[in-house]
Amino acid sequence: xxxxxxxxxxxxxxxxxxxxxxxxxxxxxxxxxxxxxxxxxxxxxxxxxxxxxxxxxxxxxxxxxxxxxxxxxxxxxxxxxxxxxxx
Numbered sequence: 470x471x472x473x474x475x476x477x478x479x480x481x482x483x484x485x486x487x488x489x490x491x492x493x494x495x496x497x498x499x500x501x502x503x504x505x506x507x508x509x510x511x512x513x514x515x516x517x518x519x520x521x522x523x524x525x526x527x528x529x530x531x532x533x534x535x536x537x538x539x540x541x542x543x544x545x546x547x548x549x550x551x552x553x554x555x556x
Contacts (some may be wrong), residue, residue, distance in 0.1 A: 524543070525532040533544045 522533050522535065523531060524534045529548045531546045533546065535542045535544075
């Protein structure tokens, strides 16, 4: 029979393992979602009106604009912060 302390430690380890599994599932979901969006770029890009589209741009962000009748759409595109050292 396990002591209370050992049982408590086992519970803590099991909870940490569950958190790691949830984290991995979330990361897999994010990768799949990113690939879905990335694959749609070729579909959407030809529809974009290229005249006066860039409203602001620097090395980290671009703000794009498209007007459709009276509606104005903006897209904010960020550089991938995971590829740079943030520390």
